[in-house]
Amino acid sequence: MTTSTPLNKIIVNDCTLRDGMHALGHQYSVAQMVAIAGKLDEARVDIVEVSHGDGLQGNSFNYGFSAHSEREYIEAVRAELKHARLAALLLPGIGTRADIDEARAMGVDTIRVATHCTEADVARQHIEHGRRLGLDTVGFLMMAHMTPTAELVRQAKLMESYGAHCVYVTDSAGALLMEETREKVGALRDALDCQVGFHNHNNLGLGVANTIVAIEAGADRVDGSVAGMGAGAGNCPLEVLIAVCERMGLETGVALYPLIDCADQIVRPLQRRPVQTDGNALMLGYAGVYSSFLLHTERAAERFGVDPRDILVELGRRGMVGGQEDMILDVALELAARSAD
Numbered sequence: 001m002t003t004s005t006p007l008n009k010i011i012v013n014d015c016t017l018r019d020g021m022h023a024l025g026h027q028y029s030v031a032q033m034v035a036i037a038g039k040l041d042e043a044r045v046d047i048v049e050v051s052h053g054d055g056l057q058g059n060s061f062n063y064g065f066s067a068h069s070e071r072e073y074i075e076a077v078r079a080e081l082k083h084a085r086l087a088a089l090l091l092p093g094i095g096t097r098a099d100i101d102e103a104r105a106m107g108v109d110t111i112r113v114a115t116h117c118t119e120a121d122v123a124r125q126h127i128e129h130g131r132r133l134g135l136d137t138v139g140f141l142m143m144a145h146m147t148p149t150a151e152l153v154r155q156a157k158l159m160e161s162y163g164a165h166c167v168y169v170t171d172s173a174g175a176l177l178m179e180e181t182r183e184k185v186g187a188l189r190d191a192l193d194c195q196v197g198f199h200n201h202n203n204l205g206l207g208v209a210n211t212i213v214a215i216e217a218g219a220d221r222v223d224g225s226v227a228g229m230g231a232g233a234g235n236c237p238l239e240v241l242i243a244v245c246e247r248m249g250l251e252t253g254v255a256l257y258p259l260i261d262c263a264d265q266i267v268r269p270l271q272r273r274p275v276q277t278d279g280n281a282l283m284l285g286y287a288g289v290y291s292s293f294l295l296h297t298e299r300a301a302e303r304f305g306v307d308p309r310d311i312l313v314e315l316g317r318r319g320m321v322g323g324q325e326d327m328i329l330d331v332a333l334e335l336a337a338r339s340a341d
């Protein structure tokens with residue numbers, strides 16, 4: 001299958017059931033996922049992503065165990081979707097090509113292969129495999145704020161050369177300013193023949209604004225989550241984005257009311273920790289730290305009696321990236337030892 005959604009409209013990829021897993025410590029019930037998926041499908045969102053927050057096979061001590069298996073989640077959501085395509089995320093090294101085979105067998109249409117923004121080459125086998133299987137195949141360059149635009153373009157071109165239908169500028173830390181978003185998305189748009197996507201986090205309160213800037217700069221696909229349900233201060237809140245797009249005359253084909261109902265009646269009531277730009281979430285964007293480090297950092301801060309903001313600033317200073325969750329404990333311990341001196 002290739003990209004079946006016509007390009008005269010923006011393609012909307014929902015992350016409530018994948019990035020939203022981070023916000024819940026990966027503890028959605030299957031019934032909650034199905035209820036949310038039903039509303040997303042009713043709203044005619046193009047793509048609904050399901051998997052552990054850290055992608056297929058993310059279930060682990062390092063990333064946290066989910067309440068149910070990926071098979072239970074994916075099969076239940078698949079059965080609920082009548083309109084939307086089903087996506088899964090995969091980080092090479094956490095998930096493997098065999099997991100892509102299995103995802104396809106469970107009815108996944110779109111595979112999104114995520115690497116750190118300077119490591120596109122580790123996605124080669126997975127992107128090529130997705131294409132061989134006939135999947136809509138996406139490259140996802142994470143922590144895009146950490147690399148200069150020219151290098152991001154070089155990495156995106158690698159993903160395109162492996163066969164990606166779309167390459168994303170992924171603002172994992174919610175750290176990009178609006179001009180930086182315009183520059184990075186615009187540069188990919190100019191350099192690539194394939195589609196360009198944009199995914200972000202609301203840590204600096206720029207979730208919707210940056211997504212609109214990305215659309216203006218030529219993004220074909222954009223991500224969002226209902227009520228922002230995602231790591232850190234959450235993703236671009238989808239219902240707000242759709243309302244703004246409607247006001248601006250930007251065609252998404254997505255209905256607003258089912259998303260608002262989903263946000264107010266289903267998603268916000270299940271948030272254990274409100275998904276919002278509170279102090280610690282703000283510090284993620286300010287310090288340029290991977291959004292899914294938030295809950296791990298708060299737990300470490302409490303355990304070792306240190307200020308979570310200091311941990312985040314130090315993680316940002318050290319340039320820690322996804323996969324280095326163990327460093328959160330190291331930094332917390334070091335800060336605790338320093339304050340005991």
Ligand SMILES: C[C@H](O)CC(=O)C(=O)O
Pocket residue numbers: 019053054055091114142143170171172173199231291292322
């Ligand atoms: C594995 C990450 O949660 C992927 C993502 O959504 C991001 O980098 O942002």
Ligand SMILES: [Mn+2]
Pocket residue numbers: 019172199200201230231291
């Ligand atoms: Mn994310």
